[in-house]
Amino acid sequence: MDFLNAMGGTATGFFGALIPFLIVLTVVVFVHEMGHFLVGRWCxxxxxxxxxxxxxxxxxxxxxxxxxxxxxxxxxxxxxxxxxxxxxxxxxxxxxxxxxxxxERATSFPTQPVSKRAAIVVAGPLANFILAVALFGGAIWVGGRYELPARIEAVLPDSAASRAGFEAGDVVTAIDGSPVRNFIDMQRTIASSADSTLTITVDRAGAERQLTATPEVYEEKTPFGRHRVGRLGLQGPKGSDAKLVRYGPVDSFVLGVRETYFVVERTFNYLGKLITGRESPDQLSGPIGIAKVSGEVARIGGVGGLVGLVALLSVSIGLLNLFPVPLLDGGHLMFYAFEAVRGKPLSERTQEIGFRVGLALVLMLMLFATWNDTIGSYLRSGT
Known part of the structure; x- marks a missing residue:
């Protein structure tokens, strides 16, 4: 009975989130397909x-x-x-x-040169990345960003940070050689690096020091579900210390590119850990999970939250489509690469088998993600 009630709650939440979900997904899909369409027409x-x-x-x-x-x-x-x-x-x-x-044959897709077909195929994911950069950068340009300095106010006792030698007053300037501009930069890099050793550069009273620390795995419960994140045990400045920073169009665009790159980098980081067994697949979500998140984002963050979710999902869709799986855009590009090397297309039989395998993989992933969002979510809740 508990399971049925939980599934009923999931269904109610899903239908309550249906409109935000459709808005988010429709925008992302429309932009992706418009990329294919426009380049196809140009070709x-x-x-x-x-x-x-x-x-x-x-x-x-x-x-x-x-x-x-x-x-x-x-x-x-x-x-x-x-x-x-x-x-x-x-x-x-x-x-x-x-x-x-x-x-007619001259304007058909299969008779086009490999270069044109590849350009048409890659245009879909590229349009998703452009959308993400525009939304991330546009939001920063219009509203600015509240930023906290990457200053350590306190170090929790018996934590990874205390064992690494952090001290109150340290200002983090870089992690693994990448500059840290504010506390959020530092926080999210650490959060996405659970069980990974980091080299952290700090400014201590005007002197540069390098500390080595490994964020510990911590499972936190958010309105969007449970997530495993990395923690060092550092406390930053109070929220009242945050300052609104305004950026011009060029700097906003650069920050939009950085935000998009961050999502791509962390996605590959997660997949790498998933393959090596250091991360769990229970964080993979399908349509039901996206719908629940869309509804929660709309409730908490309003239109601004949905814009950010569209940007995030756009990056994910663009990246997923570039995976070399037949049926996806990346699978087509893989076939075109073979064609360019061989000087002729793969046989119809080989392509047919590839598309069937790709379809099976995509269906399996969708089924697993749906199970994850329903039964798996119920089991992890412990209710």
Missing amino acids: GVGVNAFSIGFGPEIVGFNDRHGTRWKLCAIPLGGYVKFKGDANGASVPDPEAVARMSPQ
């Missing part, structure tokens, strides 16, 4: 359909180029179907291409 490739969602069409229209723009019933993604594609995953349709006239 002279015909576009049969631009779809947000899958399944039955709810509403749509044809533009003057013959492209069908449509909104479909299952809002968990989208696709651009180019001329000569068998489906929205850009699987080639050799029979359809063979039936085309020479003029």
Whole structure:
């Protein structure tokens, strides 16, 4: 009964978060597919359909180029179907291409040079990264940032920090050679480096010192679930010491790039630890988890929070699509790389097997993420 109640609560929370979730996901998917679409058009490739969602069409229209723009019933993604594609995953349709006239064949996707096909494919993830930089940087430009100095006010006894030799009054200037500009920079680097040895440079009364410390694993409970983070045992300045710092458009853009790079770097850091067994897969989330987070962010952070979530999810979607898994953009790029080296495409049979394997992997990941967001979340709650 407890499990059913928990699942009922999950369902209620999911439907309560449905509108924020659809807004976040639709923006990210639209920008991703628009990247494919625009570069495809610039390369002279015909576009049969631009779809947000899958399944039955709810509403749509044809533009003057013959492209069908449509909104479909299952809002968990989208696709651009180019001329000569068998489906929205850009699987080639050799029979359809063979039936085309020479003029039609010249504007079909499968007959384009490898360079053009690669540019069209990579444009989707690239559009996601551009969106993230624009949102991160734009938010900083419009609202500024409240920043605390990376000054240590206190060191907790019997902590990793005390064993490393930190002292109150130390100012952290760099971690593993990367500059630390404020307390948040330091805090989130430490939080994402649990069980990893860090070389931390501090300014102590005008003298530079280097300390070596390993953040201890700590499980914290947040409104978005339980997360394992690293802790050293350092206390920073009070929140009242924070100062609003305003940035111009150029500096905001640079900070937007840094924020995007930070998400990419920490994602690879997590995946590396996941592969080596130093991190748990229970932090992987699917649509249900994203929906719950969207609702919570909308409740706590309002529009500004959702903008940040769109930027974060945009980076994640762009990065995920670059993984060399057939069916994803990275899988297509992998096939094109083989084609460029061999001087001819892989056989239709090889590509077909690759796409089937890719589909199986994607479905398995979605099933695992859904299990993680429902049953796994219930089991970890201990209720």
